[in-house]
Amino acid sequence: MTASKVVALKDINKTYGKAGQKQYQALKGISFDVEPGEFVGIMGASGSGKTTLLNILSTLDTPTSGSVDINGTDVTKLKGDKLADFRAKEIGFIFQDFNLLESLTARENIALPLALQNVSTKKIQPAVEKIAASLGISAILDSYPSEISGGQKQRVAAARALVHEPAILFGDEPTGALDSQSARELLETMKRLNDEDDVSILLVTHDPFSASYAKRILFIKDGVIGKELLRGDMPREQFYGQILDELGTFQK
Numbered sequence: 001m002t003a004s005k006v007v008a009l010k011d012i013n014k015t016y017g018k019a020g021q022k023q024y025q026a027l028k029g030i031s032f033d034v035e036p037g038e039f040v041g042i043m044g045a046s047g048s049g050k051t052t053l054l055n056i057l058s059t060l061d062t063p064t065s066g067s068v069d070i071n072g073t074d075v076t077k078l079k080g081d082k083l084a085d086f087r088a089k090e091i092g093f094i095f096q097d098f099n100l101l102e103s104l105t106a107r108e109n110i111a112l113p114l115a116l117q118n119v120s121t122k123k124i125q126p127a128v129e130k131i132a133a134s135l136g137i138s139a140i141l142d143s144y145p146s147e148i149s150g151g152q153k154q155r156v157a158a159a160r161a162l163v164h165e166p167a168i169l170f171g172d173e174p175t176g177a178l179d180s181q182s183a184r185e186l187l188e189t190m191k192r193l194n195d196e197d198d199v200s201i202l203l204v205t206h207d208p209f210s211a212s213y214a215k216r217i218l219f220i221k222d223g224v225i226g227k228e229l230l231r232g233d234m235p236r237e238q239f240y241g242q243i244l245d246e247l248g249t250f251q252k
């Protein structure tokens with residue numbers, strides 16, 4: 001029934017700490033869906049539960065209760081190799097700090113998800129070159145991470161996250177370590193991938209400018225989703241203003 005959704009979260013709770021010890025409930029009954037081709041932003045102040053939520057969505061962590069359907073599979077029911085397999089096929093992830101392997105070239109970093117799935121070398125190279133061209137990094141494919149800028153590193157990370165054509169791209173503050181120009185370029189690229197290639201994106205951020213690229217924003221506070229903003233036909237600049245207004249009333 002939920003197979004048409006790329007993400008279906010139902011009543012997610014997350015409590016850190018063992019019973020009898022000091023516990024903290026970071027997520028309190030979170031439910032929402034993401035449709036294929038959507039670009040959703042999750043906004044909230046530091047400590048509101050954004051990373052906890054994203055770690056659960058991307059199967060890096062498990063909820064204390066609730067279900068997490070990604071592309072019609074309840075990932076909370078998957079274990080071990082099956083979970084690793086599912087993650088490798090269906091999920092793309094970009095982090096604030098790029099997480100590139102310094103000893104590998106950009107090309108090798110991007111190829112990694114395919115190599116880990118035992119895709120043949122013959123198929124890997126064209127896939128890497130195609131996504132690299134789409135992200136504007138064809139010229140730096142043979143450079144090492146230490147030889148390229150932060151903006152380029154994040155494009156390499158984005159290429160690595162997308163090369164296996166996952167069901168959804170998750171980002172945890174992916175522009176957090178970038179200068180404003182590189183941040184803008186990355187966001188414009190994500191917008192194009194979403195508009196033209198129907199890449200489903202879920203971006204977690206505390207930055208209203210980044211969030212203004214989403215078509216829908218969920219506001220999380222103390223582990224609860226309190227409010228939703230829809231962009232509709234509004235220009236991004238105007239949506240940005242609306243987000244600022246919302247933050248003014250929401251975060252106090």
Ligand SMILES: Nc1ncnc2c1ncn2[C@@H]1O[C@H](COP(=O)(O)OP(=O)(O)O)[C@@H](O)[C@H]1O
Pocket residue numbers: 016017024026044045046047048049050051052053
């Ligand atoms: N491993 C952990 N153990 C205990 N508490 C944690 C852990 N990770 C996060 N928390 C707490 O859960 C809350 C939400 O954290 P987090 O999801 O990182 O928020 P955000 O990403 O929005 O800043 C915070 O109060 C944080 O201190």
Ligand SMILES: [Mg+2]
Pocket residue numbers: 050051052
């Ligand atoms: Mg965080």
